Amino acid sequence: MSPTVLITGVSRGIGQATAALFRRNGWTVVGVDRLDPSDPLKVDRYLQLDLSGPDVAEQLGPFIASLGELNALVNNAAMQIERPLTETTLADWDLVMATNVRGAFLASQVACASLRASGGAIINISSVHAVTTSAGLAAYAASKGALTAFTRAAALELAPDIRVNAVLPGAIDTPMLQSGLGRWTGPDGLSEATQAIAARTPLRRIGQPEEVAEAILFLADGRRSSFITGQTIVVDGGAIAQLSTE
Numbered sequence: 001m002s003p004t005v006l007i008t009g010v011s012r013g014i015g016q017a018t019a020a021l022f023r024r025n026g027w028t029v030v031g032v033d034r035l036d037p038s039d040p041l042k043v044d045r046y047l048q049l050d051l052s053g054p055d056v057a058e059q060l061g062p063f064i065a066s067l068g069e070l071n072a073l074v075n076n077a078a079m080q081i082e083r084p085l086t087e088t089t090l091a092d093w094d095l096v097m098a099t100n101v102r103g104a105f106l107a108s109q110v111a112c113a114s115l116r117a118s119g120g121a122i123i124n125i126s127s128v129h130a131v132t133t134s135a136g137l138a139a140y141a142a143s144k145g146a147l148t149a150f151t152r153a154a155a156l157e158l159a160p161d162i163r164v165n166a167v168l169p170g171a172i173d174t175p176m177l178q179s180g181l182g183r184w185t186g187p188d189g190l191s192e193a194t195q196a197i198a199a200r201t202p203l204r205r206i207g208q209p210e211e212v213a214e215a216i217l218f219l220a221d222g223r224r225s226s227f228i229t230g231q232t233i234v235v236d237g238g239a240i241a242q243l244s245t246e
Contacts (some may be wrong), residue, residue: 003118004028004070005220007109008051009077010043011035011175016217017073017209019043025217030067032060032107033077033208051077051103052095061110070114072220075104075147076125080151080176085138093139095112100143102149108154108164116161123219124151124166125212128236131168132244144168148232155230163229171206202238210212211235 005022009015010031019029023042031043034050047063049056064070079099081092108122115122128149133141148166155164198205215233219225234240 001069002026002028003072004030004067005074006032006064006067006070006107006111006214007043007076008028008032008103009040009073009125010046011037013176013207014169014172014212014216015074015076016041018076018213021210021213021217022220025044027071032063049181051107052079052098055104056103057110057195058219060107064111064114067114069118070111071118071120071222073107073111073115073122074125074216074220075107075122076105078125078127078176080137080140082136082140084136088139095140096143100140101146104147105150112162116158119219119222120162120227121220121222122162122164123152123216124148124164126151126166126168126232127218128168128234128240131234132240152195152231159229163219163222163225165225165228165230166232167212167215167219167233168234168236169207170234170239171214172235173206173208174210200239200242201236202242205237207235207237229230 004026007015007019010019011033019031022029029043030045032049034046037046049059077099079096083092104124124147126148129141130144131138136148151164151166158164169245212235215235
């Protein structure tokens with residue numbers, strides 16, 4: 001019987017690439033997203049659900065229970081709002097926190113029984129913004145810092161039955177990155193921004209969603225990462241290893 005993974009935020013970017021990689025490796029893939037499933041998305045089961053909503057546990061709990069065995073949970077769903085701190089509204093802040101932190105907390109909570117029974121794993125998709133960030137991303141950076149801290153706390157509480165780790169992507173070629181780079185001006189602003197990021201990255205390029213997916217699969221696979229919990233894996237081409245003043 002193939003192992004089962006549940007991936008939130010599965011419809012685009014890292015979530016979509018992760019679903020494809022797990023399927024190629026023989027996993028049953030269950031997707032959760034607030035969007036309608038995209039045409040190329042291949043999952044075995046799908047639940048359309050906004051993780052920032054008020055009734056997440058009530059909908060997600062029975063859905064997970066109906067799966068039978070669950071071997072891994074990937075908390076990937078995320079919201080990014082770019083706005084100066086003084087212009088960030090309470091609604092902005094609450095939406096980012098509800099999606100990026102509360103959603104992961106609730107998904108982890110309702111999945112605990114199934115994951116404990118299988119000796120499974122939780123992988124939280126945080127961000128390098130949890131460690132070092134940029135102006136205009138206060139809510140996003142705070143949420144990813146909270147998710148990273150939650151990873152450590154959950155790893156202690158859920159051991160030895162469930163391993164909990166986080167992946168911190170850097171600049172990855174996803175719709176979220178492209179949307180964020182749209183703040184650059186000029187007719188070639190998006191291309192120039194991508195090139196500028198690549199030039200400042202030690203590996204001299206931005207990453208691909210598939211490269212983050214490989215780290216997620218490693219942490220989900222109990223044979224490959226059986227003695228790893230409470231940890232973070234940074235997938236950023238070396239960006240945060242370099243002093244910004246150099």
